Amino acid sequence: MTQDxxxxxxxxxxxxxxxxxxxxxxxxxxxxxxxxxxxxxSAKKNExxxxxxxxxxxxxxxxxxxxxxxxxVSYPPIDYQDIYYYAAPKxxxxxxxxxEVDPELLKTYDKLGVPLHERExxxxxxxxxxxxxxxxxxxxxxxxxxxxxIFCSISEAVHNHPDLVRxxxxxxxxxxxxxxACLNSAVFTDGTFVYIPKGIRCPMELSTYFRINTKKSGQFxxxxxxxxxxxxxxxxxxxxxxxxxxxxxxxxxxEIIVMDNAEVKYSTxxxxxxxxxxxxxxIYNFVTxxxxxxxxxxxxxxxxxxxxxxxxxxxxxxxxxxDNSVGEFYSVAITNNYQQADTGTKMxxxxxxxxxxxxxxxxxxxxxxxxxxxxxxxxxxxxNARNFSQCDSLLIGSQCGAHTLPYMLSSNPSAxxxxxxxxxxxxxxxLFYCRQRGLDAEEAVSLIVNxxxxxxxxxxxxxxxxxxxxLVAVTLEGSVG
Amino acid sequence: MSAWLEIKDLxxxxxxxxxxxxxxxxxxxGEVHVIMGPNGSGKSTLSNVLCGDEHYKVTGGFIDFxxxxxxxxxxxERARAGIFLAFQHPIELPGVSMxxxxxxxxxxxxxxxxxxxxDAVSFMKRIKVxxxxxxxxxxxxxxxxxxxxxxxxRKRLETFQMAVLEPDFCILxxxxxxxxxxxxxxxxxxxxIMRSPDRSFLVISHNIKFLKEQIVPxxxxxxxxxxxVANGGMELLDxxxxxxxxxxxxxxxx
Amino acid sequence: MTRILSxxxxxxxxxxxxxxxxxxxxxxxxxxxxxxxxxxxxxRLHEDLDHSLDVRLEENAVYELITLHRGNGNLTFSFDLxxxxxxxxxxxxxxxxxxxQTIIRSDVRHNADKTxxxxxxxxxxxxxxxAVFEGGIFIPYDKKEIDGAQQHRALLxxxxxxxxxxxxxxxxxxDVKCAHGSAIGTLDPDQLFYLKTRGIDxxxxxxxxxxxxxxxxxxxxxxxxxxxxxxxSAIEGLKNNV
Numbered sequence: 001m002t003q004d005x006x007x008x009x010x011x012x013x014x015x016x017x018x019x020x021x022x023x024x025x026x027x028x029x030x031x032x033x034x035x036x037x038x039x040x041x042s043a044k045k046n047e048x049x050x051x052x053x054x055x056x057x058x059x060x061x062x063x064x065x066x067x068x069x070x071x072x073v074s075y076p077p078i079d080y081q082d083i084y085y086y087a088a089p090k091x092x093x094x095x096x097x098x099x100e101v102d103p104e105l106l107k108t109y110d111k112l113g114v115p116l117h118e119r120e121x122x123x124x125x126x127x128x129x130x131x132x133x134x135x136x137x138x139x140x141x142x143x144x145x146x147x148x149x150i151f152c153s154i155s156e157a158v159h160n161h162p163d164l165v166r167x168x169x170x171x172x173x174x175x176x177x178x179x180x181a182c183l184n185s186a187v188f189t190d191g192t193f194v195y196i197p198k199g200i201r202c203p204m205e206l207s208t209y210f211r212i213n214t215k216k217s218g219q220f221x222x223x224x225x226x227x228x229x230x231x232x233x234x235x236x237x238x239x240x241x242x243x244x245x246x247x248x249x250x251x252x253x254x255e256i257i258v259m260d261n262a263e264v265k266y267s268t269x270x271x272x273x274x275x276x277x278x279x280x281x282x283i284y285n286f287v288t289x290x291x292x293x294x295x296x297x298x299x300x301x302x303x304x305x306x307x308x309x310x311x312x313x314x315x316x317x318x319x320x321x322x323d324n325s326v327g328e329f330y331s332v333a334i335t336n337n338y339q340q341a342d343t344g345t346k347m348x349x350x351x352x353x354x355x356x357x358x359x360x361x362x363x364x365x366x367x368x369x370x371x372x373x374x375x376x377x378x379x380x381x382x383x384n385a386r387n388f389s390q391c392d393s394l395l396i397g398s399q400c401g402a403h404t405l406p407y408m409l410s411s412n413p414s415a416x417x418x419x420x421x422x423x424x425x426x427x428x429x430x431l432f433y434c435r436q437r438g439l440d441a442e443e444a445v446s447l448i449v450n451x452x453x454x455x456x457x458x459x460x461x462x463x464x465x466x467x468x469x470x471l472v473a474v475t476l477e478g479s480v481g
Numbered sequence: 482m483s484a485w486l487e488i489k490d491l492x493x494x495x496x497x498x499x500x501x502x503x504x505x506x507x508x509x510x511g512e513v514h515v516i517m518g519p520n521g522s523g524k525s526t527l528s529n530v531l532c533g534d535e536h537y538k539v540t541g542g543f544i545d546f547x548x549x550x551x552x553x554x555x556x557x558e559r560a561r562a563g564i565f566l567a568f569q570h571p572i573e574l575p576g577v578s579m580x581x582x583x584x585x586x587x588x589x590x591x592x593x594x595x596x597x598x599x600d601a602v603s604f605m606k607r608i609k610v611x612x613x614x615x616x617x618x619x620x621x622x623x624x625x626x627x628x629x630x631x632x633x634x635r636k637r638l639e640t641f642q643m644a645v646l647e648p649d650f651c652i653l654x655x656x657x658x659x660x661x662x663x664x665x666x667x668x669x670x671x672x673x674i675m676r677s678p679d680r681s682f683l684v685i686s687h688n689i690k691f692l693k694e695q696i697v698p699x700x701x702x703x704x705x706x707x708x709x710v711a712n713g714g715m716e717l718l719d720x721x722x723x724x725x726x727x728x729x730x731x732x733x734x735x
Numbered sequence: 736m737t738r739i740l741s742x743x744x745x746x747x748x749x750x751x752x753x754x755x756x757x758x759x760x761x762x763x764x765x766x767x768x769x770x771x772x773x774x775x776x777x778x779r780l781h782e783d784l785d786h787s788l789d790v791r792l793e794e795n796a797v798y799e800l801i802t803l804h805r806g807n808g809n810l811t812f813s814f815d816l817x818x819x820x821x822x823x824x825x826x827x828x829x830x831x832x833x834x835x836q837t838i839i840r841s842d843v844r845h846n847a848d849k850t851x852x853x854x855x856x857x858x859x860x861x862x863x864x865x866a867v868f869e870g871g872i873f874i875p876y877d878k879k880e881i882d883g884a885q886q887h888r889a890l891l892x893x894x895x896x897x898x899x900x901x902x903x904x905x906x907x908x909x910d911v912k913c914a915h916g917s918a919i920g921t922l923d924p925d926q927l928f929y930l931k932t933r934g935i936d937x938x939x940x941x942x943x944x945x946x947x948x949x950x951x952x953x954x955x956x957x958x959x960x961x962x963x964x965x966x967x968s969a970i971e972g973l974k975n976n977v
Contacts, residue, residue, distance in 0.1 A: 378919075380894075395909035398877065404904040408917055413891035416920035423906050423913040428536075433572040435556035436532050436565075437586035437642065438593070447585055451576025451625065 029086035035059060038186055041086050045155050045189075050166060058175035058185035065179045071342040072371040072403055073311045075247070075284060083249060085187045085220070140204070150195040151206055154222055157193035164195060168226060172255040172292045172319070180251040180286040180313075184220045188253065191221035196231035196262070205461055207236040223254040227262035229295065234265040236464055247275075247310060252287045260295030260322065265303070267460055268316075269468050272308035277478065279338025279367075282310025289316035290346075293325035293354075301328040303459045305468040306341060307475040315373065317346035320354035320385075327356040330456040332468070334449070334475045335368035335400070344374035344406075349382040349415065358389035361453045364400035365479035371403040378415035385415040393423040394452050396445065396479050441480045446473040485510045485681055486650060491542035493523075493530055493707075500526045502707035503542070508650075511678040515692055516685050517717075518704035519726045524685045525569065527704070528652045531683075532566045533559050546650065560586075561593035563649030567639040567656050574626040579638065582626050583608055583645050590646065611644040615671060633664040640671035651675065653684045657691045669695025689722045703729050737958060748773045750793075757961055761786050769796040771818065778961055779803070780968055787811035790825075794818030794847075800825045801956055803965050804837065805972040812841040816850040826952045827856045830972035831864030831896075841870040845881045854885040857952050859945050859973060861892035871903035872913060879910040887917040890948060892941070922948075945973055 029040050038059055042052040067078070144151050150161060157165050175185035192208045208223070227233055250272065258264050266289075275282025285308075291300040302316040318327030329345035347356035356376065364370040376387045393402035404421045426448050434444035450457065450472050457465055484507035493501040500523045508514050516524050530537045531544065533556040544551040551559060574582065587607075588598045599607065612622060615637055627635050636656050643651055653672070657665050669691065672682065684696055692698060693715065701718060703711040703726070710729050711717065740746070741760040748754060750770035757778045758765075767790045769775050774797040783806040792798050796818055804810060804827065814823045823843065831837055843852045852872065860866050872883040889898040900917045922944050930940035949969050956962035 393904075393906070395906070395911070398909045400909070401905070401907040403906065404902075404915065406900075406902060406917070408900040408919055409897070410889075410891060410899075410919040411897040413894055413896065413921040416918070417900075418916075418918040418920075419900075419902070420916045421902075421904060421914060423904055423911060425909040425911065427572075429572045430574060432532075432534060432556065433568065433574070434582075434585075436560050436568075437582070437646070438557050438560040438589035439585050440555075440557050440589070443585060443589065447577055447582070448574060451574055454576035 028084045031084055032081040033059075033083070033085055033187065037085055041187060041189060044086065045158070047155075047158060048162065051158060051169075054169065054175070055186050058182050059187075061176055062179070062182040062186055065182055067179050068313075071313050071373070072369060072405075073313060073340040073342050075311050075340075078247075078249060078284070080183075086189055144202070144204075147200050147203070148197040149200060149202055150193065152193055154188075154191040154193045154224060157224075161193070161195070164226065165193065165224070168224060168255065168257055170255075172257060172290050173253050173288050178288060181253055181288040184222060184251050184253045184288070188220045188222040191223045191252070193223075194225040194233065194235065196225075196227045196233045198228045199230045200228075201231065202233040205234045205236055207238070219248075219250045219252070221252050223252070225254075225256045225264055225266070225291075227256075227258050227264045227298075229260040229262060231259075231262045232264075234461060235267070236461060237266070237268045238271070238464075238467075247281060248273075248283050250283050250285050250287065250309075252289075254287070254289040254291075254316070256289075256291030256300060258291060258293045258295065258298035258300050258322075258325075261297045262295060263299040263301075264291065265301045266291070266316070267464055268302075268304040268306075269460075269464050269471065270304065270306045270308055270312075271471055273310075274308045274339050274475075275310040275337065277337045277366075279310070282339070283308065284311045284313075285309035286311075286313045289314065290319065291317070291327075292319045293322050293327060293351075295322040295325070296351075297324045297326075298322045299326040299328075301326075301330070301459070302345065303328075303330040303456065304332070304343075305456070305460070305464075305471065306331070306333040306343060307468075307471045309341070310339060312339075312341040312343050314343045315345055315375075317348070318356060319348045319350065320356065320382075321350045322354075323351040324353045325351055326354070329356075329358045329360070329374075330459045331360045332363070332453045332456045332472075333360070333370055333372075334363045334472060335365065335370045336475050336477075336479050337366040337368060339366075339368040341369070342371040342373055344372045346375040346377075347387055348375075348377050348379070349385040349387070350379045351385075352381065352383045353385065354382055355386040356388075358387070358391070359455055360389075360391040361456055362391070362393040362402055362404075363396065363449055363452070363476070364393070364402045365396040365476055367399045369401040369403070371405060372421075373405045373407075375407045376409070376417050376419070378410040378412050378417060380411050382412050383414050385412065387415075387417045387419075389419040389421075391419070391421040392452070393421070394449065395423065395425045396449075396476070442473075442477065445476055445480050449476060484508055485547060486683075487543075487545040489542050489544075491530070491544065492540045493526060494538045494540055495526070495536060499540075500537070500707050501530070504704070504708055505542075506702060506709060508681045508683060510649075510681055511676075512700065513672075513676065513682040513684065513696060513698045514700045514702065515696065515698040516683065516702050516704050517687070517721060517726075519730065522704045523707040524704055525654055526707075528566055528654045528683070528685060531559075531652060532556060532564060557589065558593075560648075561590050564652070565643055565646060565648030565650065566652045567636075567643060567654060569654040569656075569658065571627045571635045571639055573628045575628050577626050578623050579626050579641075580605075580608060580622045583642065586642070586646060608645055611641060614674065615641050615644065615667065617641050632659040633661065636660060636664065637667055637671075640668055644671065644675060647675075647680075649680055651680065651682045653682065653686070655685055655687070657686055657688045657695075665691055665695065672696060689718050693718055705729050737961070748775050748796075755958065763787070765789070767791070767798075769793060769798045769821075771795060773797070775799065776957070777801075778956060778965070780965060781808075782806045782972075783808055785809045787813070789813045789815070790823070791815045791817055792821035792823055792850075795820040797822045798824070801952060801965070802827045803953070803968055804829045804839070805968070806831065806837070807835050808837050810837070810839045812839070814841070814843045814852065815846060816844065816852065817846045818850075819847045820849045821847060822851040824853045826854065826955070828949050828952050828969060829856075829858040829860075829866060830949070830969055831858070831860045831862070831866055832972065832974075833862040833864065835862070836865045838867040839869070841868075843870075843872045843883060843885070845872070845874045845878055845883060848879045848881075850878075850881060852883045852885075855952055856885075856887045857949055858887075858889040858898065859892055859949060860889065860896040860898055861973075863893075863895040865897050865899075867899045867901075868917075869901045869903070870915075871905060872915065874906045874908050874911055874913065876907040878908045881908065881911040881913070883911070883913045885915040887915075888948070889919045890945060891919065891921050892945065942970075942973060946970060 272283035362370040486508040488506040491504040742762045753774040755776045779802045
């Protein structure tokens with residue numbers, strides 16, 4: 001199957017496909033951050049008092065926090081007062097149907113390949129599209145609603161399902177968790193909310209496309225997925241941003257709760273703008289993603305392909321609380337030019353017989369730095385817990401760096417933790433062999449890199465795998481020769 | 482008319498060490514030539530230089546292929562022009578299936594020739610027919626290139642690639658070495674099937690039985706100290722079989 | 736010839752020399768320079784101490800270290816491969832019991848081309864023992880043909896024992912072959928069962944398997960006398976532990 005996916009790789013000649021800017025009037029809050037801005041956001045969204053309180057508490061806590069410095073990334077200081085925290089496409093009310101959605105917006109999504117129109121949705125993907133800060137349209141909702149599945153923007157969920165949101169907001173990622181999560185808790189503007197009721201297998205893959213459009217705006221979306229007992233859902237997230245010279249901040253939170261015997265698959269193809277070949281511009285992607293396997297036999301699987309962003313700081317994690325729960329993390333991170341990625345996962349084993357698998361493939365080219373950082377923790381009561389990690393790095397060119405920094409902690413003798421890592425380069429022999437068969441050096445590198453990533457790529461849903469495979473080629477352009 | 486492949490006074494170094502010292506050779510379309518010689522005489526160097534391996538430095542002479550200067554072409558340009566090397570030690574490409582690999586290779590070649598890329602159906606047909614003929618299972622096509630295959634299987638897969646890509650000029654670098662009797666026959670059969678008036682072969686081998694029974698070459702050349710010291714037909718095989726290379730080595734020194 | 740060193744602070748091995756050292760009494764800090772082409776085998780046996788060891792390897796030097804550490808302590812190792820073609824092996828065995836705590840830090844720096852490093856660290860922790868292993872392999876920009884490997888394996892022998900491992904690969908060059916691995920677990924229940932079916936009681940079986948686990952390192956000591964002494968010491972350390 002994967003081979004067909006890889007075969008679908010087209011030759012792509014231009015560098016960043018998604019670097020267009022959509023001309024839409026945006027309604028923005030004044031630049032900067034203070035309690036008034038937070039009240040403005042909350043009022044704009046007509047939020048209940050408890051949510052405003054949550055935001056203000058987070059904001060006040062954030063003022064006491066310092067930006068984390070331990071990651072192997074460096075960037076000039078971010079001026080948090082020079083960012084727009086709220087930017088919405090200017091329409092008086094939320095669109096009632098697709099007909100009301102700004103045609104310019106729809107065109108943007110066409111370019112992105114988001115199947116927003118109902119007829120395209122028959123292809124089986126339900127889409128929630130987040131444009132700058134506001135969720136513009138959620139498709140296919142009715143069909144899902146018939147099964148009791150809630151798939152909407154988090155703002156809507158706040159109004160229509162306040163009990164669920166209130167119960168779980170901050171329950172997996174508390175606002176005190178870290179600097180960026182705290183900032184998000186104060187200013188998050190929109191995002192996706194998913195609830196799968198007991199015993200329901202979500203009949204289609206749910207999908208959100210995020211896009212940062214407005215200049216100097218930050219994107220602070222918040223995604224929440226709750227999979228009740230015996231349910232299943234596969235969720236896809238895609239990201240793009242226009243090409244700009246200045247850096248843009250993206251500080252999202254994803255919280256996932258998985259109950260007894262439920263399973264959640266979360267796949268990301270992250271293709272934020274990485275900056276140009278001299279390292280100018282690009283997205284700062286500082287994201288906190290965490291899932292709680294709360295119930296017995298719960299399963300959470302993260303798959304990510306990270307190709308974009310100037311700086312990535314991201315550790316999708318699993319807290320394995322329920323006995324027999326399973327956490328998985330499959331990751332491909334590719335950096336080129338001046339990109340920096342510090343990414344990995346945390347597997348926190350609390351329950352008995354919990355197991356986790358980590359497969360990470362890092363590819364560094366150009367002058368980029370690529371770090372795998374992971375934590376595996378076996379708690380005192382994690383009897384017979386199991387972890388296996390495999391982290392491989394591939395270096396292309398002599399000016400990049402690849403770093404592997406796993407942390408392993410075991411306090412239970414019946415638990416087992418196993419980590420293996422390798423670092424190597426593409427061999428001259430492999431390149432020669434491919435070129436002797438007629439491939440040019442860039443095609444050869446892309447083929448070899450896709451082979452290197454295959455174990456992860458085949459975990460992606462089909463439509464994402466094709467895109468991801470092509471992104472490998474695009475990201476590595478100019479890395480050889 | 483000049484030959485298809487024309488090598489004239491070729492000198493090649495690896496680092497500071499001269500390996501080929503004025504080698505000349507012409508091969509016409511449709512001919513099968515054999516290069517023999519003692520170990521270290523420069524046989525594998527010759528095949529790698531023909532393919533454009535940058536580790537070898539050409540310090541003199543020229544190589545023309547179909548009246549084009551081969552030495553000015555990159556590795557992949559030569560491949561697309563129809564030069565194919567069946568490697569003595571095929572390289573592993575983890576995670577890359579043989580089917581994908583061939584699709585890339587075939588399309589690269591077609592693109593260079595201004596032809597359209599093959600659609601999925603015609604491509605699969607093309608590789609399946611050839612796979613069947615060479616006793617290669619679908620499962621082998623799905624597995625990563627050369628990873629976990631025995632020596633014999635790897636050589637068979639080299640033959641398979643040759644059959645898929647249909648090159649004009651095939652260089653077989655000890656494709657029979659390390660194979661059992663049956664596998665040698667399969668390798669030989671591959672060459673027999675591929676033989677055509679539009680395709681030439683340069684076969685490097687020590688195996689006289691293989692050459693006599695399977696390859697049946699048009700011409701034999703003996704390479705000693707980086708130079709061709711003898712040319713001939715099948716009769717040369719018998720001579721080498723009986724007396725080894727000693728006589729040729731003396732000639733080379735003299 | 737084997738030399739016995741005591742409280743050594745600086746040790747310089749002349750170019751081309753081949754020597755075997757054994758150390759039981761250590762000062763706080765030892766520095767070793769292994770000269771061009773020299774070959775050193777270095778064995779260290781210590782208990783309850785804080786100590787640091789800095790080794791510098793010059794061109795084509797070969798340095799082989801086997802350390803057995805028992806009990807408390809902070810150990811810091813630094814291996815600096817400054818000469819082209821140098822080879823460094825630095826194996827460590829640690830044994831902890833009761834409420835002992837140890838922190839072992841090791842850094843291997845490939846500061847020259849064609850350098851090779853190998854490190855195997857094996858630990859057995861019982862009682863309420865706590866072990867931390869932090870081991871790095873560092874390859875700076877521009878270095879060529881580097882081959883580095885590190886393995887850490889730890890056994891938890893009681894429910895109150897804990898081990899933390901932080902291996903690090905930091906690589907800024909592309910012409911490298913590098914690997915690390917780390918595993919924390921316990922004795923294989925199938926092996927234990929097998930021994931018991933042969934009439935060996937639980938504690939003996941555990942002892943046998945733990946000793947065998949540590950001996951993967953200690954068995955590579957070439958000199959029989961030193962080997963037996965180290966193995967005996969490891970067994971002592973495991974007493975009342977398994």
